[in-house]
Amino acid sequence: MIRPARRSDRSALSALQSRLDAPSPALLAAATGGAADPAVGDVCRCLVSVAGDDVADSGSDGDSPRERRCPTDRAVGYALWVASEDAHLAELVIHPGYRREGRARALLRALFGRREGGTRVTLFVAADNDSARSLYESVGFRPVSRHPDFYDAGDGADRPGAADRPDAAAPAGETAVPTEETPTSSTDAIAYAYEVDYGNRGLE
Template structure:
């Protein structure tokens, strides 16, 4: 189940963000001004087990998506991406970036219909090393 984030979710979302390789606390602090945040919960009234932050008007960028490792492989990531797409108007382009070596995420996005459209060398910093990223895009059907 997904729903829009609520102010009471802030600490749970911040804890979830710590699971990202390259978290952006600034984005988390400002998403309400620049985009939207959906959370995945396993039951109504439950604590968030994942979230997706989008930014942009018109075309949308999926800036962060994370699911707690203890709750992965239960469909939360797919439900969040589907929720992002469902909130877009037909013809909207949804983009995202993913590390080239993040096979589970790439598989998820490709299974939904996202296609790689660009390559970003040395995009993510991981403990002093750099990882390349792929830009994926999905055009919401008319």
């Protein structure tokens, strides 16, 4: 199930966010009603993917899925974006124990369903992050530009970059999708955009 994030989700979402190399806690706080600046909270949005008590959770180490049962309505993934006329996807995270279940695609489609027709959803992704690029292209994102040496060595392919700025509604940083690899040299970034069709309304 997909639903808007709640204040009660903060602990679970923070634990998910900690899996990122360069998370944006201020954005996540703003999207769950904890923004120090109300103007920031007005443009931050977050949807969560939840699992009920009929779905097994991964163990505390996060590496051995299906070891224990999880509480009803627990957040196991989220999509975080900054919205204005267009939306910029800043973070997309799914707990390892719940991947390959279509949750990331469901979150993206729910995001599309909340956007007005004729607008765009944008993101940046490392050029060598094939799994993330495949995911985005599978739901309709198209590459629009390439940015040479966007990420320095050690930044990680899930670096959100400038997306934690309240004015970052245009492509300003990397969509945070965890990867197993850390770049050993400068890495190009690919800017992607999804054109929201009027028929997308209500997809969620």
